[in-house]
Amino acid sequence: MYYVGIDLGGTNIKAGLVDEQGQIIEKASVPTLVERGHEAVIEDMAKLSLQVIEKAGKTLDDVGGVGIGLPGVLDPRTGRVPFCTNLGWHDVPVIELMRKVIDKPIYVDNDATVAALAENVAGVSAGARSSVFLTLGTGVGGGIVIGGKVYSGSNGVGSELGHMIVMIDGEPCTCGNRGCWERYTSATALIRMGREAAKAHPESILNADGEVTGAKQVMDAAKAGDPAACEVFDKYTTYLATGLVNIINFIDPEIIAIGGGVSAAGEFLIQPVREKLAKMIFYKAMPYARVELATLGNDAGIIGAAMLARN
Amino acid sequence: MYYVGIDLGGTNIKAGLVDEQGQIIEKASVPTLVERGHEAVIEDMAKLSLQVIEKAGKTLDDVGGVGIGLPGVLDPRTGRVPFCTNLGWHDVPVIELMRKVIDKPIYVDNDATVAALAENVAGVSAGARSSVFLTLGTGVGGGIVIGGKVYSGSNGVGSELGHMIVMIDGEPCTCGNRGCWERYTSATALIRMGREAAKAHPESILNADGEVTGAKQVMDAAKAGDPAACEVFDKYTTYLATGLVNIINFIDPEIIAIGGGVSAAGEFLIQPVREKLAKMIFYKAMPYARVELATLGNDAGIIGAAMLARN
Structure with missing residues (x-):
């Protein structure tokens, strides 16, 4: 069929x-x-x-x-x-x-x-009993699969992981609340933080092409070792790890797959997130979710x- | 059997x-x-x-x-x-x-x-397809039931809802992280906030019996209309509603049951939480979890x- x-x-x-x-x-x-x-x-x-x-x-x-x-x-x-x-x-x-x-x-x-x-069927989470997928793009989208089936909750409104509040009274979000995770971990957030850093550090290569317009620009500047960009990137991966800790403490999936535009940075992104996660995890003696790059793309x-x- | x-x-x-x-x-x-x-x-x-x-x-x-x-x-x-x-x-x-x-x-x-x-079997969540239980005590414990079965995750480390980070760089927690939800919504948190308010407002009835030693004291002072206690209680219910929004945006249970020492405040606690929740919910046109007091106690x-x- x-x-x-x-x-x-x-x-x-x-x-x-x-x-x-x-x-x-x-x-x-x-x-x-x-x-x-x-x-x-x-x-x-x-x-x-x-x-x-x-x-x-x-x-x-x-x-x-x-x-x-x-x-x-x-x-x-x-x-x-x-x-x-x-x-x-x-x-x-x-x-x-x-x-x-x-x-x-x-x-x-x-x-x-x-x-x-x-x-969960044909990508990096294939065969996992439970998995979470995150897309880091303009916003942050989330999907949950448990026992091979999508989990959208009792009313179909679950898995809105980008709107998990991680900073009470934090950045205002389009949803009307403040401090939603996507305000700190979307490509949009990375651009915002890159712009702020560029302004505060006129010497930064973030200023090389005028205003920062893409998340890749910030990532590339961090890869190149620009101190202002590295600082932004360090904050970004901490924010990302924070939400991942919440996901693990909440539903403890077998694997968390990261996709979306920002994930194009690959291991450069995932490695520091994994390291921070290891330090933040609640049950340090127990196994917890692998964090991997999604593989199916578009x-x-x-x-x-x-x-x-x-x- | x-x-x-x-x-x-x-x-x-x-x-x-x-x-x-x-x-x-x-x-x-x-x-x-x-x-x-x-x-x-x-x-x-x-x-x-x-x-x-x-x-x-x-x-x-x-x-x-x-x-x-x-x-x-x-x-x-x-x-x-x-x-x-x-x-x-x-x-x-x-x-x-x-x-x-x-x-x-x-x-x-x-x-x-x-x-x-x-x-989920014999209490307020009886028969719900999915439910979350929270106990507001010395810490904040959480339990998840999906399809009549406890959900503890792939590695058995899930449903640690008290350690969901809601305030990046917030109050230090016993788990080693900062800003965990239980730092803002446990009985311990209510006492801490009550003490701070008592110190800042010498005229408050929070000072009537020496140092604040119980969550009930803070609740009772708020019930009595003490402005300092009311302010603490207002913050507390906002913190509680914040985590509930996260729970709903995450797994969208049919019902959230609130138990533990603080829940003894009953409707005085639940009513403002419900009101705040209604304003913070993501899909405002869709039904979402009922918030109820747990009924089985000890x-x-x-x-x-x-x-x-x-x-």
């Missing part, structure tokens, strides 16, 4: 036909064009699904279901997406509208959650959405 | 015979006398188990197993308790030693974790340990 996985983002709709093992057989994408409204976007998702099935030389009979990962949540009571800021969606009956075009079971979950599932969304349909 | 539940604390060993529904049929207790060493304590636990079985007019054949809740964790790989600060235990083969006296399956888990199970340890054996 095959499954269609759809990765719905603010820029592109990506769809893929995926086998039982989580391998992509065929994929395609179209621009999302959010401004058209949800009905046109959902119609395109359905059409793109049919297209990848056909391109792969398969028929609907070969397909067990369609999974969708999107930057929001599904209300499991209603089958609707209550809201999705990036897409401008409000109370969208996504399952109902998909089924108007494709008569297959439709499954929907958060994009970071399906990426967590993808890594395909995680498609694969995970398809595995949602498989499960 | 019946099950023995043992609540092993630093002061007393309590044991009870419990039925399938989580009702205590018979119970007994003896002082722990920690200083005797673990072998004598474990022998007493086993003897006390046999005693409650006999007192209830049952035999070992009526008993499905023995569960133990203790202030530490079991390493599931070895069946040993790696350490237990309150008891002075280090690498104790508790299962092996218990089985020398009682030839029944022995189960061990953290005391807050078994209390969570008790509330019996939760015995009942939960027995239910560990039942499950």
Whole structure:
């Protein structure tokens, strides 16, 4: 049996036909064009699904279901997406509208959650009894897999790990609270801290190309040994380790996989985080989660959405 | 079938015979006398188990197993308790030693974790698909139940909710980190904040009986409308709500049950926490965990340990 996985983002709709093992057989994408409204976007998702099935030389009979990962949540009571800021969606009956075009079971979950599932099936967390996936990008997304299944909680609002408060009265967050973890560990946070450091240290190479515009710039300056950038990077890895300690003290997963833009820094990022974590862990004599780089990259969304349909 | 539940604390060993529904049929207790060493304590636990079985007019054949809740964790790989600060235990083969006296399956888990199970079987969380139990005492303990089973993680080190860091670089904690949630929400924290407020406000009734020695004193002064105590209490409930938001954003349980000494303040405590929570919740249009007072009190340890054996 095959499954269609759809990765719905603010820029592109990506769809893929995926086998039982989580391998992509065929994929395609179209621009999302959010401004058209949800009905046109959902119609395109359905059409793109049919297209990848056909391109792969398969028929609907070969397909067990369609999974969708999107930057929001599904209300499991209603089958609707209550809201999705990036897409401008409000109370969208996504399952109902998909089924108007494709008569297959439709499954929907958060994009970071399906990426967590993808890594658990075919990536770095493959086979782990429980795993957490983090994406360090514009924000910080989190996904939890327990016993091979995505864990989104009783009401479908769980695994919002980026909004774990780690600094009471800290940096204001878009969610309305203060001190959320993503204010300290997203690419956005790294840029903010890089800019502050550049201003405070006119001699820093962070000032070489005008204002700091990317997380990579800060990482590269730290790699090059620039003291101001190293200080920022040291703070950043402490913040990252702090949230990881919380995750371990909370659900004690077997593995934590780190993905998203910032994770491109690879071992340069992971190594100091592992070292700090070892010192902060509560039960020092007991084993605890491995921290690894995610391996599926941009395909995680498609694969995970398809595995949602498989499960 | 019946099950023995043992609540092993630093002061007393309590044991009870419990039925399938989580009702205590018979119970007994003896002082722990920690200083005797673990072998004598474990022998007493086993003897006390046999005693409650006999007192209830049952035999070992009526008993499905023995569960133990203790202030530490079991390493599931070895069946040993790696350490237990309150008891002075280090690498104790508790299962092996218990089985020398009682030839029944022995189960061990953290005391807050078994209390969570008790509330899920016979208390306020009865029947919930997932629940979190918090005990606000000298420290803050946490237990997680998912699908009727205790969730202690991959390595048995999860659900240490009191050590969730909510204030980077905050108050130093006994665990070696800073800013752990229990530094802000335990009875100990409430006393500390009460003392600080008493010092800063000589006119406060917090100064009526010399130094503040109990959390109840602070609560009572807040109930009486003392401005300094009200300010402390307002901070305290904000700290409590902050961690609850984290719990909800993380595993989104159906219910969060609050127990432990501080919970004796009842609705006076819970009501403001609920109000603050409503404002801080991430998905405001979606349902989220109910916050309720735990109902089993001191019996939760015995009942939960027995239910560990039942499950």
